[in-house]
Each structure stands twice: as C-alpha cells, then as structure tokens.
Amino acid sequence: MRVDLQAVISGVVGADTGVPAGASLRRFARATILGSAHELDGARAELLGEIGPAAVADAAAVAAFFNAYDRVADATGTISDGPMRESIAHLLPGFDVAAAIGVQAR
C-alpha cells in the first residue's frame, strides 16, 4: 500500500491518502472532535455503510483515545521524540510538520 503522508497530515478531509476508506475515516474522526451532532451522525452512517459496524467501533475507539492522549501530551508538555522527528525527516524531506498543522514545536 502506498500512503500519501502529506495528504494524511493536511487539513483536507477529502484528500486521497491512499488508505482504504480514508476519506470517510477522516470525515468521521474530524466530526467526532469538531462536528455538530448532525455532521457526526452523517459521517458515522457513511462509514458504517463503507466498512461495517465492527470497524466503525474500532475507528471510534482510536479517535476517542487520541482525543485523550493528545491532552496527556499537551498538559504534561511532552516533547516530541528524536526518532519520530528523524523518521518524518526521512520520509518527508523538507516537510515542516509544525507549519503544516499550524502549531509551534517544543
């Protein structure tokens, strides 16, 4: 499988990431965090039709966990890992992750 990492990290929900059901998964994840009840209901129904209930349950669990884990990282001021930064630099030469998601690096 070839995955477009720049599309993954971009804010464009409909971007083709190369991940199966990627657009629906991103719409569902984004609606879970930011969307109205109506948007979330629609995103969930779309994903349900595409990948089925067990997969929707797993996607919901991952989204929920990261909504929590992001808060652990932010609230404790956890610095990003050297190996992670090196991997990103290797996979996406010249790509500024902080600029892409609009935050300051620690």
Place this chain on the structure above:
Amino acid sequence: MPGATWTGAERVAIAGEARAAQVCQLCADRKSALSPYHVPGEHATVTPLPLPAVDAVHRIVTDPARLTERWLRSTVDSGLSEPQYVELVAVVATLVAVDTLALALGVPPPALLPPADGRPSGHVAREAVVHSAWVPTVSPETARGELAELYRDRLTNRWGFVGNVNRALTLVPEEQLMMCSLLEAMYVPMAQMGGGGALRAIAPAQIELVAATVSAVNGCFY
C-alpha cells in the same frame, strides 16, 4: 477509587468538572481569544475542588494545545503539587476518552460512579526528574519494580523504543498503568505496533489515519 494524591470523591469531582468545562462560558471566551491567558472571569464550576484544580481541568479539556510551561508553573505555585497535577491530567484524559467514545458511537455518556471511600495511597515515583516533559518522569533506564516491568512488557514497541508520551504520567505509576490499559484497549498494544493489525477490524494504516486526523484537528504537536 482513591488515587495516589486525590481521594475517590475528589477524582469523581475532577471527572464532573471535566464535563462541566464543555459548557463553561469562560472557557468558550478563552478558546476564541487570541491569548487565553488575558481573559478574566470565573469558571462555571460544579464542584468544591480548589480553584487551581478547576482551572487546570477546564483548560486541559477545552484548550489543551495552548497550555504553557509558565501556566503550569503558576498552577503548581498556587498550591497544586506536581503529582496532584499529573493524576488530575490522567483522570481528565480518561473521562475524555470515555465521553468521546460515547459521542463517536452515538450513545449517551455513562454516569459517574459514586466514589469509594479511602485515603490516597501517596505512591509517587520519587526518582522522577524533569527530562522529556514539563513534569518529572521516570526514564526506562532508572525505573524500578512495577514501573520497570511496565516499561519492559507493555510500553516498549517492537523496535525497542519508548515514546516520550508513554512515560508522561510515570510520576504517578498507577496512572501510567491505567493509561497503558486504556491504550491497549482502544488503540494498539505497544509490543504489537507495526504488526499485522489482527486485533482490530480496521487495518494499521486506517488506525494511524484516524489517530493523525484527530491529533491534527487538536493541534497536538507531539
């Protein structure tokens, strides 16, 4: 249940405050402000928790990406100890995980359970030092006892790497253990990272896509 630094009743209050933060007008005003640190007012608090704890809970729930080390230092100077703060972070994160899962599935959030009696255990990792975060943490190299076992068996991925976020709560070992259990139930056990994804109904690439989308929306640099 009582934690290391908070009683059971206080932990339930922290969870209740985390829910109240979602409808707090001060938090909404701060969220929309250019600087959240220059908006005066009072939180819509629903518990008798001390004000530094209330403020910490509300900010972690509603605007976590703009927390600063300076704010954390002022919170600690206001009387909330670092172990209390770390335990509070863990309780808030757990509540957020549970409530977000309910929201995503379209079911009501569960009611908070009545607190159990008992005193806090006081179990704090005295060997923790500031290294990989604003708060003290225990490194895998200096961990002892159950924390060493946790690192060895559950927090190290198959490439032998421990992410800094996976040690963020080690000042209060029970909370790191609890967060690890949550991680394994809702995401992927660290030892199986990069594996075939047989545990889940979605593929590893799909899991990471959801995770990356949520973290990007949250503006989480880590």
